[in-house]
Amino acid sequence: MEPVRQLAATLSQARRLLVLTGAGVSAESGIATFRDAQTGLWARFRPEDLATPEAFARDPALVWRWYAWRRDQIARAQPNAAHYALVEIARRLPTTLVTQNVDDLHQRAGFHDAICLHGSIARTLCSITGQAIDADWLAAHPQEPPPSPHHPRGLARPGVVWFGENLPAAALEQAYAAAADCDVVLAIGTSALVHPAAGLPAEAQRHGAWFAEINPQRTPLSGQADLCLPLAAGVALPAVLAAWNGVHA
Ligand code: OAD
Numbered sequence: 001m002e003p004v005r006q007l008a009a010t011l012s013q014a015r016r017l018l019v020l021t022g023a024g025v026s027a028e029s030g031i032a033t034f035r036d037a038q039t040g041l042w043a044r045f046r047p048e049d050l051a052t053p054e055a056f057a058r059d060p061a062l063v064w065r066w067y068a069w070r071r072d073q074i075a076r077a078q079p080n081a082a083h084y085a086l087v088e089i090a091r092r093l094p095t096t097l098v099t100q101n102v103d104d105l106h107q108r109a110g111f112h113d114a115i116c117l118h119g120s121i122a123r124t125l126c127s128i129t130g131q132a133i134d135a136d137w138l139a140a141h142p143q144e145p146p147p148s149p150h151h152p153r154g155l156a157r158p159g160v161v162w163f164g165e166n167l168p169a170a171a172l173e174q175a176y177a178a179a180a181d182c183d184v185v186l187a188i189g190t191s192a193l194v195h196p197a198a199g200l201p202a203e204a205q206r207h208g209a210w211f212a213e214i215n216p217q218r219t220p221l222s223g224q225a226d227l228c229l230p231l232a233a234g235v236a237l238p239a240v241l242a243a244w245n246g247v248h249a
Helices: 003-013 053-058 060-076 081-092 105-109 135-140 169-180 197-206 233-248
Strands: 017-021 095-099 119-126 156-160 184-188 210-214 227-229
Touching: 003 210, 003 227, 003 233, 017 081, 017 197, 053 060, 060 119, 060 156, 081 095, 081 105, 081 233, 095 169, 169 197, 184 197, 197 210, 210 233
Parallel strands: 017 095, 017 184, 184 210, 210 227
Antiparallel strands: 119 156
C-alpha cells in the first residue's frame, strides 16, 4: 500500500497514539530548526555559547538577548497545517503529544495539553530558585536580563531546558508512561539526536507499538521505523487526514 494510505489505515485502527514532535513541525511556520544545514540555528550559532547554564553564567546579556530575539520571532509566527492536523487527529484518536519545541504553536493551534519536554520560551524563571517570573515584573525591569524577584542574586532566565540540565521530571514521566501505553507512535520533524526525547519511539516499540516517522531527511530512527514518510509535516499530515477520510468512505 502507498505510505500515506498505509499510515492513515493504521491510525484509523489504532487504540492510542503517541506523537513526538521536533523543530521540523514548526519549520513551515518560518521558525528555524536547529540542525538543518544552512538554515538551522546550530549552523549559525554555537549551542555552548547560548544554550547551557555555563553560557548564561558567562554572558547573561548575550543569552537573554538571543532568546528575546527568538521569542519575538515565535510570537509573530502562526501554526501551520501540521499543527492543525495533529489537533484533528487527536479529535479522532486518543493522542498524547510530546514536543521538544519551546514555541507554543501546538497550543495556539488548539492542542492544549501537549507535554513540553524542553520547557517553554514564553516562560521566564529565576536562575536560582526556578520559580516563574511574571510579565508585570519583567515589564517593570528593562535590564537584560532583569533581576529575579525571588532571590537577591537571581536573574531572569528563559524557561527552556539547556544542554546539561535535567528535563522536567513530571513531563518525562508522563511521556514515558504514554510510550508504554500506545499502539502507534509517530516521530515528526525531529533529528532524533537529543535524548531522552529521541528514545521515546524505541520505548513505545519495546511495548509493541507500530512506529512511523515523518521527516524529509533520514534520521537515526529511520532504520527502526515500520514506515517512513519523507515529506514535510505540513504536507504529510493533511494528506494522511484526507486518506483517513477515504478509509471511512
Ligand atoms: P533539529 O533541528 O535537530 O531537527 C529538525 C528535523 O526536522 C530535521 O531532521 C529535519 O530534517 C526535519 N525537518 C525540517 N523541515 C521539516 C518539515 N517541514 N517537516 C518535517 N520535518 C522537517 O530539531 P529537534 O530534533 O527538535 O533542544 O532538536 C532537538 C533539540 O535539540 C531541540 O529541542 C533543542 C535542540 O538543541 C533544546 O532546546 C534543549
